[in-house]
Amino acid sequence: MNLSGVSTELRPVVEDLNRRFEGRFNALVTPRLNEVYFHVTMDLVPGFCAHLCRKWKARLVTVFADDARIGHGVFHLYYALALDDAHGLLVLRVPVSPETPQFVALTNAIPAVNWQEREIQDWFGLRLLGHPNPRRCALHDDWPAVHPLRKDFDLNTVLPPFQGERHKFRPVEGEGVFQVPVGPVHAGIIEPGHFLFSVAGEPVLYLQLRLFYVHKGTEKLFEHLPIPHGVRLAESISGDSSFAHATAFCHAIERTAGAQAPPRARVLRSVCLELERLYNHIADIGAICTDVAFVTANMHAMRLKEQILRVNEHLTGNRLLRGMACLGGVRFDWDADQIRTLNGLVSDLRPEFDSLVQLVEDSSSTLDRLDTTGILKPEVARDLGVVGIAGRASGFAYDLRRDFPHAAYDQVQIRVPVYRVGDVRHRLRVRVDEVHESLRLIQTFVTKLPGGPLRIDIGEVPPDRVAFGYVEGWRGEIFHWVRTAPNNRLARCRVKDPSLQNWPALSEAILDNIVPDFPVINKSFNLSYSGTDR
Amino acid sequence: MNPDPLAILLQTLLLLLLAPLVSGIIKNWKAKLQNRRGPRPWQVYLDLAKFLRKDMVISEHASWIFSFAPYVLFTSALLAGLMVPTLATPAPLSLFGGALALIGLLALGRFFLALGGLDPASAFGGMGSSRDMTLSAIAEPALMLAIFTVAITAGSTDLSQICRSTQSATWRLLNPAHVLAFAAMFVVLLAETGRIPVDNPATHLELTMVHEAMLLEYSGRFLALMEWGASIKQLVLMTLLANVFVPVGLAVSEAGPGALALSLLAYLAKLLALAAAVVLVETTNAKLRLFRVPDLLSAAFVLATLALLSTFLFQ
Numbered sequence: 001m002n003l004s005g006v007s008t009e010l011r012p013v014v015e016d017l018n019r020r021f022e023g024r025f026n027a028l029v030t031p032r033l034n035e036v037y038f039h040v041t042m043d044l045v046p047g048f049c050a051h052l053c054r055k056w057k058a059r060l061v062t063v064f065a066d067d068a069r070i071g072h073g074v075f076h077l078y079y080a081l082a083l084d085d086a087h088g089l090l091v092l093r094v095p096v097s098p099e100t101p102q103f104v105a106l107t108n109a110i111p112a113v114n115w116q117e118r119e120i121q122d123w124f125g126l127r128l129l130g131h132p133n134p135r136r137c138a139l140h141d142d143w144p145a146v147h148p149l150r151k152d153f154d155l156n157t158v159l160p161p162f163q164g165e166r167h168k169f170r171p172v173e174g175e176g177v178f179q180v181p182v183g184p185v186h187a188g189i190i191e192p193g194h195f196l197f198s199v200a201g202e203p204v205l206y207l208q209l210r211l212f213y214v215h216k217g218t219e220k221l222f223e224h225l226p227i228p229h230g231v232r233l234a235e236s237i238s239g240d241s242s243f244a245h246a247t248a249f250c251h252a253i254e255r256t257a258g259a260q261a262p263p264r265a266r267v268l269r270s271v272c273l274e275l276e277r278l279y280n281h282i283a284d285i286g287a288i289c290t291d292v293a294f295v296t297a298n299m300h301a302m303r304l305k306e307q308i309l310r311v312n313e314h315l316t317g318n319r320l321l322r323g324m325a326c327l328g329g330v331r332f333d334w335d336a337d338q339i340r341t342l343n344g345l346v347s348d349l350r351p352e353f354d355s356l357v358q359l360v361e362d363s364s365s366t367l368d369r370l371d372t373t374g375i376l377k378p379e380v381a382r383d384l385g386v387v388g389i390a391g392r393a394s395g396f397a398y399d400l401r402r403d404f405p406h407a408a409y410d411q412v413q414i415r416v417p418v419y420r421v422g423d424v425r426h427r428l429r430v431r432v433d434e435v436h437e438s439l440r441l442i443q444t445f446v447t448k449l450p451g452g453p454l455r456i457d458i459g460e461v462p463p464d465r466v467a468f469g470y471v472e473g474w475r476g477e478i479f480h481w482v483r484t485a486p487n488n489r490l491a492r493c494r495v496k497d498p499s500l501q502n503w504p505a506l507s508e509a510i511l512d513n514i515v516p517d518f519p520v521i522n523k524s525f526n527l528s529y530s531g532t533d534r
Numbered sequence: 535m536n537p538d539p540l541a542i543l544l545q546t547l548l549l550l551l552l553a554p555l556v557s558g559i560i561k562n563w564k565a566k567l568q569n570r571r572g573p574r575p576w577q578v579y580l581d582l583a584k585f586l587r588k589d590m591v592i593s594e595h596a597s598w599i600f601s602f603a604p605y606v607l608f609t610s611a612l613l614a615g616l617m618v619p620t621l622a623t624p625a626p627l628s629l630f631g632g633a634l635a636l637i638g639l640l641a642l643g644r645f646f647l648a649l650g651g652l653d654p655a656s657a658f659g660g661m662g663s664s665r666d667m668t669l670s671a672i673a674e675p676a677l678m679l680a681i682f683t684v685a686i687t688a689g690s691t692d693l694s695q696i697c698r699s700t701q702s703a704t705w706r707l708l709n710p711a712h713v714l715a716f717a718a719m720f721v722v723l724l725a726e727t728g729r730i731p732v733d734n735p736a737t738h739l740e741l742t743m744v745h746e747a748m749l750l751e752y753s754g755r756f757l758a759l760m761e762w763g764a765s766i767k768q769l770v771l772m773t774l775l776a777n778v779f780v781p782v783g784l785a786v787s788e789a790g791p792g793a794l795a796l797s798l799l800a801y802l803a804k805l806l807a808l809a810a811a812v813v814l815v816e817t818t819n820a821k822l823r824l825f826r827v828p829d830l831l832s833a834a835f836v837l838a839t840l841a842l843l844s845t846f847l848f849q
Contacts (some may be wrong), residue, residue, distance in 0.1 A: 180657040180741075187738040204825060291742075291819035294733040299569045365731060366820040513660065515825045516742040 005030030010088040010209045013056050017090075020051060034088040034404070035468055038451050042094050042104055043081060043097060049106060052090065059398070060106070062479050064494040065120045067151045069098055071464070072148050075124060078481070079102055084403040085429060087353030089468055095127055105131035114384025115500060123149035138212050138533075141167045147362075148220055152386030155217075155224050157260060161393075170197035172206050180515065184213050191529035192422060195518075202514040207507045211532050218534040223485075224402075227253055227461060229325055230490065234480070235322050238497055243276045243351035243479075244324035244473030245495070245531075251406055252480040252493075253327055254471025257461050263450040265329030266408040271342070271445050272321050272330070273407065274438040277474035279308040281431040281438075289360060289429055291520040292369040300356045313343045329455025342446060346439050353439075357432050370425035374521030376509040378420055386505045388476020388498045390525050392430045394422035405484065412444055422509075427524040434474075436529065458487045468487035475499065475528065541787065542616060542626040549615040552767040554578035556772065556809060557579050563734075563813040578765070590754035593654035594720040601689070603650030603757035605750070608644035611766040617693060618773045621797045622785040624694030632691040633681040636774075637674065640726075640767065644670055646762075649835035651748030658740045662747025664822065667737045669732065669744065672831040673725045677719050679838035683715040684778055693778065700781040710848055714841035716779045720811070721834035723775060725827070732827050755763040769805075 003011050014028070014036060028040040040048065052058035057083040066076045074095040081090045096103055105128045107114045118137035121128045128134045136143070142162035146153060172179070177200050184192035194211035198206040218237055222230050234249035235242040247269055261269070278339035286301025309319040315338050316324040324330055334342070357422075359367055376386065381394035391398055397418040401409040417424040417433035463486040471478045476498025485491040501504060502525060509521055559574035565572020592600065598709040614636045631638075648666055651659035659788060685691045687709070688699035724730045728745035740747060749760050777784055784802025785793040 002682070178657075180661065182657075182741065289820070291739060293730050293737065293821070295736070296568050296817055363818075363820060363821065368826075369820055369823055370562075515822055518741050519547060519739040 004514075005033065006036055006087075007033040007084040008399060009403045010034065010036060010083070010090070010331075011179045011527065013052075013083060013086055013090070016055070017048070030146050031467065033276075034096065035091065035255075036465070037087065037091045037093055039093050039095075042077075042096070045092060045094055046104065046106060046109065048092060049079060049081065050109060052081050052083075053110070056083055057085060057378075058090065060110050060113055061387075061477070062383075062481070062496040063106070063116045063120070064481065064496075065096075065124045065126060065149070066483060066494075067149065068483075068491075070151060070407070071493065072342040074098065074127060077120070079106075080479070080481070082404070084398060087405075089297075090467075091405075101125055102127040102129055104129050105134075105496060110385070111504075112385050112501065114504065116496075119248070123147055124232050134168070136336065138215060140212065148217060153220075153359075155220060156428035167210065169208050169210075170206075171388070174200065176200050177205065180490075184210075188431075189386065193529050197515060197518070199515055202516070204217070204510050204513055204515060204518070207510045209503055211503060211529060212281055214530055215533045216530075219493055219495055220225060222482075222490050225489060227484075227488050230493065231325055231327060234495075235325065235496055237534060238499070239320065239479065241276065241278050241475060241497070241531065243321040243325055244471045244478050245497075246322075247273065247407065248469045248471040248478045248480045249326055249482075249493075250327050251471065252482045253458065253461060253468050253496055255469060256465040256482060256484050257458050259328060259456060259458055261329045262456055263343075263408070263409075264333075264452045265454055267411075267445050267449050268330045268334070268454075269325070270408040271356060271442055272316065272324055272469065273307060273447075273473070274442050275312055275315075276321055278349070278435060278479050279305050280474040280526075281307070282356075283436050284523070285356070285360070285428060285431055287369070288424065288520060288523050289366060291523045292366055292415075294360070294363055294366045297360050297363070297366070298355065298463065300352075300359065306358065307348065311341055314341050318528075326455060328458045329453070330453075332455050339446060339449070346443050350439060351449055353435055354360065358429075367425065369520065370518075370524075371423060372395050372430060373517050374509040374513055374524060376422040376505055378422065380508045381422065381505065384505045384508070385501055387501050388473075389420075389427055389430050389434075390502050390505060391414065392418050392474065393426040395420040398477065400470050400477045404470055409472075410444060411448070412441055413478045416439070424520055424524040457473045464491075473498065475526070475531075476502065495534055497528060499527035499529075499532040499534070503528050503532060537626055537629060538636050538787070541622075545616055545626045546612065546622055548620055548764055549769060550762075551803075551818055553769040554582060554762065556769055557611055557765040559674040559806070560809050560816075562815055563809065564736075564816055566696060567813060568816045578723055578761075584760055585753075585758035585761070590752040590756055591678060593656070593751055594715075596654040596751070599632060599646075599649050599750070601756070603646040604652070604756040604763070606646040607643045607650075608763035608766070610639045610646075610757045611763045611770065612637040614775070615644075615766055615770045618770055619694050619697050619777055619784060620773055622787045622789060623697045624692075627692040628692055632693055633678075633685060633696075634835065635702055636693065636770075637678055637681070638771075641670075643675065643767065647748055650752070650760075652720075654751040654758055656751055658743065658747045658750050661741075662744055665744045666748065667726055667806060669827055669831060671827055672835060673722050675727075676831060676835040676838045677722045679717040680715040681774075681778075683711050683838065683841040686842070688710070693774075696784075697781050697784055700778065701784065709840045710780055711844040714837050714844065716775065718834045718838035718841060719771075719775055719779075721830060721837070722772045722806075723758055723768075724812070724815065725831055725834075726771055727764070727812075729812060730817045731822045731830065734821050742824075745807055772808050773801075773806060776801065776826065810824065 024039050029037040061082045062080045064078050068076045079092040122139040147212040181198040182195040184194040187220045194210040196208040231246050235246045237245045282301050283305045286298035289297035315317045376394045378395035399416040402414040417430050461484045463484050466483045469480040479496040481494040483491045558578040562572045562575045617625050617636050619625040648663040651663035684696050688696040728735050734743040783797050785797035
């Protein structure tokens with residue numbers, strides 16, 4: 001077996017897999033050093049994943065399907081396992097024949113993929129075998145039996161109005177137990193999601209989530225746009241992560257083309273990613289305080305956020321960094337004046353942010369609300385594959401910036417804060433630590449900003465290439481996976497937002513807490529509805 | 535002595551007009567202290583006028599209780615207000631009852647408010663009612679004990695009598711009993727008017743609400759009555775604190791217009807000072823965990839008990 005296309009760190013893993021599952025791969029494809037594809041059959045998947053998770057501490061980061069009936073005659077399932085220590089991705093590709101459209105659920109062994117497996121069932125009509133809860137997930141129960149991500153589903157299909165059975169929630173029974181339905185429409189400017197609390201008095205016994213109210217068919221839309229237009233679509237996957245999603249998409253396309261953005265662009269991308277992290281983290285810190293009615297801190301946080309947004313506009317022409325990302329680099333260069341503004345922001349923010357943190361830390365009544373509230377235990381976080389801020393507050397220091405360096409993160413040392421307590425207070429602390437780290441990173445990047453071109457021309461991407469693009473967004477890890485089609489189009493674009501992974505953890509964190517503490521627990525996760533629903 | 539119709543009319547007008555302004559001032563000051571510009575103090579009047587003009591949306595599950603509750607709440611608060619001396623003693627309706635009647639009237643209003651929250655069978659209203667009842671079960675005794683403390687010194691539960699005796703020469707402002715009772719009642723004021731750290735009047739988070747949750751189903755005229763009634767209740771409690779504990783400047787009803795004007799100035803100054811204290815507490819504190827609010831109210835209760843005991847100890 002030729003392993004020359006595999007990075008030296010991944011090589012022992014691949015060799016071990018070769019020994020263990022000898023001769024059972026149909027093929028081994030190595031398009032990039034840290035991205036290895038195994039073509040296997042369905043029966044190998046559970047054992048393969050179990051072995052990798054146990055022996056090599058791999059994480060199943062995303063599971064998705066691809067309608068490859070044109071060309072391959074089958075559906076493909078992809079299981080992407082991240083090896084943080086070996087800095088590589090191992091991907092299983094499994095064919096599913098259209099005659100028997102079904103696949104075996106991994107959810108029993110790896111609860112983290114529960115929603116993703118059900119998405120495949122809803123979107124591609126591949127039936128789940130042995131799933132503990134094979135109900136509808138991404139498409140609501142009022143959808144007819146159509147599978148919108150299949151190629152034979154036309155984008156402009158208009159479906160008849162629904163008639164039939166609505167979603168049935170699981171009953172929770174017992175003396176004095178009652179249900180509190182909240183949403184899908186909420187007070188305030190947030191997106192729709194339905195929460196059904198089963199409570200006995202104030203303590204919450206069970207929380208059922210129902211999302212995907214704003215499913216926009218984004219993954220399908222990618223297949224109908226020329227690749228360069230996809231960047232703009234990626235920006236709108238989740239408004240607060242515009243730049244991170246767009247950059248993850250660009251990374252994916254650049255990797256299919258075998259190109260890399262020039263050094264200056266990579267640094268500017270990193271700075272923008274850190275700016276996005278800054279404004280969201282600071283806004284979240286304020287919002288957490290609002291939810292315990294300590295509005296003063298929020299007002300200061302809003303003021304700081306506004307400063308960042310104005311600098312964003314000065315640097316990129318958009319307060320939310322939209323329009324900055326583009327294939328092969330970035331769109332706008334910064335002159336000396338803009339760099340000065342950025343430096344000014346960093347030196348202004350440092351003391352201001354410290355005094356904001358001091359304000360919160362000095363408010364014992366606020367800390368009393370945050371301490372021990374909404375604990376997500378490390379065991380639960382591990383089972384649910386919780387990533388990002390919530391993961392780091394519960395003992396898991398996953399950070400793609402450090403383990404899968406992208407943009408210019410290979411040039412810096414990144415300190416990843418990690419706590420094991422997992423309560424609201426520690427999710428706040430992770431944010432505080434990351435703000436400090438972001439300020440430091442921005443300063444480092446700016447001092448060694450290389451010269452040179454701003455972008456390279458990617459040109460037309462050859463068809464039938466696959467690649468992962470990834471970015472550590474402020475909320476957690478973002479993956480985009482693309483398969484290219486002729487004429488500079490995409491055959492498939494899979495989008496994995498950290499929110500999709502983390503939502504189920506909310507149901508666990510709320511247990512044993514009281515109803516009025518839910519808003520602050522929810523805010524401490526601050527998950528995206530749009531990013532989940534796509 | 536018959537009640538003076540003019541005094542009743544004047545005090546009613548005072549309560550009706552002053553109550554929204556006090557709420558507005560608190561909102562405005564709170565905003566200022568939080569680095570915001572905030573609504574103008576008279577915005578509350580405009581809101582009430584808007585609510586009064588608007589149509590009402592009433593749940594099909596609501597019964598007559600839902601429509602009845604706003605009137606009970608509003609009138610009970612207003613009646614309670616007529617029993618408290620604002621500018622002059624005696625209060626216009628002091629013949630009809632003293633401190634106990636006042637507490638009873640406030641309890642009646644709260645009872646119907648809770649029923650109004652439960653009646654449309656919305657989950658939030660029910661949660662609000664249940665929480666409000668839990669909290670008031672502790673807040674109310676604290677209020678009673680605090681008032682009894684001063685009643686014992688004055689030898690009467692008639693609020694006008696109490697105020698009058700507090701103006702006499704033997705009265706000491708910094709009597710330990712009164713200081714403790716004042717502190718207890720201030721906590722009760724925060725709880726009864728739904729303020730931080732007990733409740734957050736400015737939140738949009740239904741799951742955390744107490745008082746606001748009960749109002750969620752109300753709209754239009756009923757909402758106006760509810761909001762207005764709540765602000766009158768707040769003014770009544772603040773008046774109690776201002777005039778019973780610090781009776782500086784309070785005129786007697788036979789006094790001339792000059793004395794009444796002076797009394798009005800003193801009254802407003804005391805109210806503003808109280809409002810400032812409320813604003814300060816609201817701005818510097820986060821809301822307590824719901825299950826810790828009873829601790830705070832129990833502390834108020836203990837303070838009131840100590841106040842009552844010390845009336846005997848320090849005599």
